[in-house]
Amino acid sequence: MYMKLNIMVIYEALSRNYTLCFVTCVDTNFAYSRPRLYTPGASLVENEIYVARSSDLPPLSENQSPSNICIVAIGKPPAEYTKLSLNIIWIETVQHISSVFNELQEVYNIYDNYESSLNQGLLEQLGFQTVITVFENIFRNPVAIVDMNFHYLAKSPELGNTPETAELMADKDGNMPLDVVNSVKFDPIFNAVSEYKEAFLYVNDITTSHNLCLNIWHRESQVARVLIFEVNTPFLEGHYYLMNALRPYVHLYYEQFIFSNVSQPLSLRHTLMQILDGHQVSSYILEQTLKNHRWEMEDTFVLYYVQLSEDDRRSKTSAFICKNLMTEFSFCTAFEYKDNIVLLINQTRAGQDIEFVESRLIYIFRESILKTGKSRRFSGLFSISEYYRQAVAALRLGHRFQPTIWHHTFEEYAFLYLLIECKNLASPGTLYADGLLKLREYDRDNHTSYNETLKAYLYHHFNTTHAAASLYIHRTTFIERMGRIKKIINFNLDDYDTCLHLMISYRLEDL
Structure with missing residues (x-):
């Protein structure tokens, strides 16, 4: 193969050894094979590059001009040439036109050698x-x-x-x-x-x-x-x-x-994604995959859900982030899953202070401007889907209730998660304690605030003094209200389950 060159490559190569008066570039995309030395009286052929003395060039008109030709002219080219759509390089007078022609041939030799090296590299x-x-x-x-x-x-x-x-x-x-x-x-x-x-x-x-x-x-x-x-x-x-x-x-x-670089070892990433997607994976496959990574089925793990920013998605940095995490922590695996990242830390294999690992991770997340949710510790990777949901929920709830914080743990939001899951299963009103509904109705009909009073009583752990202070009323007034409330709802507030149901009802109401 022989490499073709465009007019700018030719111009820049010649400018190293010759004084060029001007260059007319009509088409820098068209590339030329090796040049011809123009013979006086010959016709110009399209798609060719010629080295010629300007005095030897044939007369041309717009109708006679061949397309895509390039003229390396020694001396000022004829006036009609500069008016036509031609690629022209004008070199000041040189003694031997052959020196320019040979110079150009050497330029082509150099690039042919480059191309030959690339071809040889492919073959070998x-x-x-x-x-x-x-x-x-x-x-x-x-x-x-x-x-x-x-x-x-x-x-x-x-x-x-x-x-x-x-x-x-x-x-x-x-x-x-x-x-x-x-x-x-x-x-x-x-x-x-x-x-x-x-x-x-x-x-x-x-x-x-x-x-x-x-x-x-x-x-x-x-x-x-x-x-x-x-x-x-x-x-x-x-x-x-x-x-x-x-x-x-x-x-x-x-x-x-x-x-x-094609290889097909048992991939931990692939196996975990299969489990996350709900596919059946045999215990043997999982065990062998873990052994390839020197992990065991009984190891303890924690899962991080790493939310990619739009910038990360646009610049496709997810693979880099995963690789960087696995380089930093040899006892983890990280992979892109559903447009975000799953990071699985093997705490058993960490072999160092887990708190240090946690702080280092949070630092990396913050520096990379990544939001994360963390699951509880667990053993048994067949249950990874549950802990993946925990990590996702931690980030989702954390973003909702503490949007200025970038790292959230499921432990912080486990109770909220439980309540929201309950709320998603049924209409909240059907889950509230019946006495609470009665109290609301009584307040509406009698313009009282007994619902708020009972809520304060439960919130302050049955301490009438603190509850009364929170409502800015006297303790005696508060106790009188509580007596009337007990008659309305007909609940035994000394019963643990009754109080728990009321507190959950109030918490659901706040969501």
């Missing part, structure tokens, strides 16, 4: 590092290929080792730093460019450098991105063309990459 399955090497030579800047988990698939050795790229230093597992990920996921421009199919420029707020980027697509989804960091050499317009021209190779390398 050398991986993404071949792309990195070729791109470093073309663009003269450090290069990285990053997947949607913000994990470096490959990168230039200098990346992270220069002052300009120090903030992009990979962690020990090859991931981009967390602060970089948190920065870009809230950047609307970063999210918008995720849809681009061609090369584009993106300004990184962390390094403040310009990045020439190309999204890698697989089955209609963006799966990775090539990033070239403008730290050594300024980007040129021709670089956009070259990036797009080499795009098919990048995608072929990705296809080869995923093919070589």
Whole structure:
């Protein structure tokens, strides 16, 4: 194969050694095969690039002009040429036209060699590092290929080792730093460019450098991105063309990459999702899956429900968050489930202070601006669905009753959860104590406030002094009211179940 080049790549290559008077770019998208040395008197053929002395060029009119030709003219081109839709590069007079022609041939040789290296890398399955090497030579800047988990698939050795790229230093597992990920996921421009199919420029707020980027697509989804960091050499317009021209190779390398990384071990994530979805999973499968992770059926767990923000969903950072959590805590598994994240901590295998783990988790959640709910401790992963519901309920109720707090535990809201579940099963009025309904009716007919009096009595644990004070009435008045209330409702307030039913009724009323 021979690589084709567009006029801007040719112009930028020639400008290194020649003084160019001007360039007329009619079409920067059209790419040319190797140039022809124009022979005086010959006709110009469409879709070709010619090196010619301007004095040798044939006369042209608008009707005679072949389409998509490019002229590298030695000397000022004829006036009619500059008026036509032609790509023209005008070089000041040179002694030997062959030197320009040979220079262009060498430019094509260089890019043919780059293309040959990419083809050879595919044949020998050398991986993404071949792309990195070729791109470093073309663009003269450090290069990285990053997947949607913000994990470096490959990168230039200098990346992270220069002052300009120090903030992009990979962690020990090859991931981009967390602060970089948190920065870009809230950047609307970063999210918008995720849809681009061609090369584009993106300004990184962390390094403040310009990045020439190309999204890698697989089955209609963006799966990775090539990033070239403008730290050594300024980007040129021709670089956009070259990036797009080499795009098919990048995608072929990705296809080869995923093919070589296919594996089918028993997946804990898959098994847990099967249970969460209500599918039957045998004890043997679960036990073997746990053993692959050096876990046991009898281990104790706690489940966190992590709610992704809209920014996380747009920037597709869920996989990165999961990977970051599993890197930080080797005794956990995390996976995306129903557009949010399930984090399962094996407390038995934690081997350290659980309170420290909890505080570290909350710190990570806060730094990543993630809202979370936590289940109670449990054993037996066949019951994970119940504890998943606990964690979801903790976050839902926490958001309702304490919206300014980002982390909630089911323990805080277990009673509220019980009440709300009861309320969802039947109309609240059908669950209230009958005496409470009688008291409401009496208050309505007689303009009294006995319902409020009884509620204060129960709330203050049957302490008449405190209850009376809360209503701003005398204790004697309060006791008289309670005597009348007992006659109206005909309840024995010394009975535990009766009082419990009344208190639950009042709590349901408050929801």
